[in-house]
Amino acid sequence: MYSGAQISIYPMTDDFVGVIVGALSALDPYRDRLQVETDDISTLLVGAPEVLFPAMRDLFVAAAKSGKHCVLHATISRGCPGEPDDAVCYTTEYGGPVLPLEQRKQMALQAVQSAPVTDMASAAQFSLYVMDTNDHMDEIYGCIDFLRQSGTFDRAKNFCTKLGGDAGAVFATVQAALCRFGPPEGHVTIDLTVSANSPTVR
């Protein structure tokens, strides 16, 4: 099943090009398992979720370690109709029979608990969209229940959920949301924003 993201990094500094170029080497350990394609708006990363999320995390952390206020935005998708399947997207994260919602919540919580620590504090918000099903709100409420127990939950906002904490746990939370909720073969997307070093008081 095709999966990937359109990602952008926004360093709020005159040297935004330098910050981005300086962070790009963070993608090197993942490049053999990702397709990468850049234009003036975003960079397309195509690959399995277990590669995609660590790659986004490491790129974001590398940019944020500049100390500048940095934001990563990602439009993430799995199972989009009309997108070709691709071997680079092969994953064991989903597919197969649908497990009970409660079991999927526990798998999601375990994934967040075992996430690596990056020592980069972050704030994030995301929206999970589940298409092709008439009970999509059940999956979303199940996901929200996971989020409230995840340790990264900040608060519910209109149209999205706000997270906070170490970037390792935050990206693991969003990865689990994509992989554990919605039909295994369904079309599920996420609109994700992650921020570091904001001068704005929470």
Added chain:
Amino acid sequence: MYSGAQISIYPMTDDFVGVIVGALSALDPYRDRLQVETDDISTLLVGAPEVLFPAMRDLFVAAAKSGKHCVLHATISRGCPGEPDDAVCYTTEYGGPVLPLEQRKQMALQAVQSAPVTDMASAAQFSLYVMDTNDHMDEIYGCIDFLRQSGTFDRAKNFCTKLGGDAGAVFATVQAALCRFGPPEGHVTIDLTVSANSPTVR
């Protein structure tokens, strides 16, 4: 029906706070018809689409007129289950009987043609998500057909469609996509990124 957006402006400059603060007065003509609520990640705007999109456009153009590379991101939603209805969201843009897809395409094209000119060149990309329907891809393909005729179409990308042109036409295109496609009472969302003054060659 509840409608609004979580929006963020990213000016790629050391003086990002100054650019944002300097642009905020662009919202003044709309404030009596919008609810506005800001935190460290985004600003919530709640209101009808015919107020929301011009407000986002004018805010973006005001920031971009700084000459700095500026990006606006918006998570836009209408008809989200669980959100309260609100009088500020009353609109004549949708609701009522479902019109034939071809007629809605024509209404969308007319809206783009009559959009005001802002003299701010922009590039944009967005994803349209239609929930709660088993034929959501029909609505999306109908929308793509409108986009190809809109005059702002740049190209199809994985997970999104890229637009370009005057910011007036670009925001009118996205507004028409939200209002004219998907069920009138349905849950429809957009993940939108608009950029100006990028140093990257297209």
